[in-house]
Amino acid sequence: MITIKEVAHHAGVSMSTVSYVLSGKRSISEETKRRVEQSIVALGYHPNAGARALASNRARVVGLVVPLHSDQNLPIIMRFVSSIVARARDHDYDVLLLTKEAGPGEAHRVIARSMADAIVVMDVESADPRVPELRAVDAPVVLLGVPDDHEGLSCLDLDFTTAGRQMASHLADRGHRSIALIGSPPPVYERGTSFAARLLAGFQGETAKRGLLASVHSCAAGYDAVSKCLDDVLHPDRGTTGLVVHNEAVLGPLLLELRRRSLDVPGDLSVITLCPDDVAATLPVPLTSIAVPAEELGAIAVEMVMARLGRELAPEVRLLQPLLTDRGSTAVR
Missing domain, CATH: 3.40.50.2300 (Response regulator)
Known part of the structure; x- marks a missing residue:
């Protein structure tokens, strides 16, 4: 990478003179300015953000x-x-x-x-x-x-509210009457993080509109936490047949634990998630998903x-x- 020192040497001027040409902070003779500019072009020098900031009065x-x-x-x-x-x-x-x-x-x-x-x-x-x-x-x-x-x-x-509605609707349209949301870790909801609250509102609004049985489970990361969460989600009294997962970190452990419990996706349990497309597509079981762009x-x-x-x-x-x-x-x- 060409430096300001090399430009100064090529133009036969001091480094401070090059800086003044770049910044416009001091008056430089037209001849000297032209030599510096020719050296900049000849060497392919690209001023860094700091030098450009001096000329524009912006930090860039x-x-x-x-x-x-x-x-x-x-x-x-x-x-x-x-x-x-x-x-x-x-x-x-x-x-x-x-x-x-x-x-x-x-x-x-x-x-x-x-x-x-x-x-x-x-x-x-x-x-x-x-x-x-x-x-x-x-x-x-x-x-x-x-x-x-x-x-x-x-x-x-x-639009996380619409995303929550769409995922609940996707399961309802396929005949699921009891579904669960496996959501973000507890601190995310405790902080009132906007995206988590909006997705939850969309999910709950759609399930209420459709008359579905719906439960919400905040899930921490880690295999043990996922296993404990599934114990609650899959309690026989709930009759859960579909999961909406809004927690990218638990997707891998979740699928492993379902396999350990001999539960097939989607034969025994349907799963839809919100995460980047490449994550959803490369999981042990590729998941239907709404993309996080x-x-x-x-x-x-x-x-x-x-x-x-x-x-x-x-x-x-x-x-x-x-x-x-x-x-x-x-x-x-």
């Missing part, structure tokens, strides 16, 4: 707020992060990853110190305490998630903040419609 950085919790599925989180980083780089922006618990004031601190030009917020709660602060941030802010009170904020997510959501979030840089655009809420793929793991009863 997107702040990504993603507090990490022990109950989160990190591989899924990293799909979002990787997509955001990749799309930001397409715009010659870097990403500042803020992984600590970011309470009120964090977004203001990042923007006030010129650490970032825009903010993307993940791990959004239904009653998120950061909402008043985020409304007041003097920079574009996009939430990957939808709090209950989202007035004045731009939000983006999968992490890569698409990450890319759209970046495009939304980029569209708002230097522009006054009205806040918007964008919900991607669920896409269900039938892989044969749900049977007609």
Whole structure:
């Protein structure tokens, strides 16, 4: 990679002169400026984000707020992060990853110190305490998630409410009368995480509308926790014939435990899940699923903040419609 030192040597000037040409902070003679620019072209030098920031009075950085919790599925989180980083780089922006618990004031601190030009917020709660602060941030802010009170904020997510309804409806349409939701770990619901609450609301709304017997089971990660959860789900009094699984981390252990109990999918028990397509397709039993479009959501979030840089655009809420793929793991009863 060509460095600023090599450009300076090629042009016969100091490194500070090259920096001044790039930043425009000081007056440089036209002749010197032309030599530096010719050297940049000849060597194929690409200024880094910091140098470009000097010229544009922007940090050319997107702040990504993603507090990490022990109950989160990190591989899924990293799909979002990787997509955001990749799309930001397409715009010659870097990403500042803020992984600590970011309470009120964090977004203001990042923007006030010129650490970032825009903010993307993940791990959004239904009653998120950061909402008043985020409304007041003097920079574009996009939430990957939808709090209950989202007035004045731009939000983006999968339509989890519709996803919950569709998965319950999928089983009901196949004659299942008693179904169960195996949901996220308890802390996810305790925090009031928006996506989990919305999927639960959709599931419960559809099962009530259809007159189904329905139970909800929060399930921690780990084989023992999955086994204990299944003991409750499959209690003979419930007569459960179909499962909706909204917990990517338990899918593998769940299928192994069903096999250990000599339960066939879908012969004995139908299973539908919400997870990335490649995960659902490569499990020991490929599962009918609604896709988590992490890569698409990450890319759209970046495009939304980029569209708002230097522009006054009205806040918007964008919900991607669920896409269900039938892989044969749900049977007609």
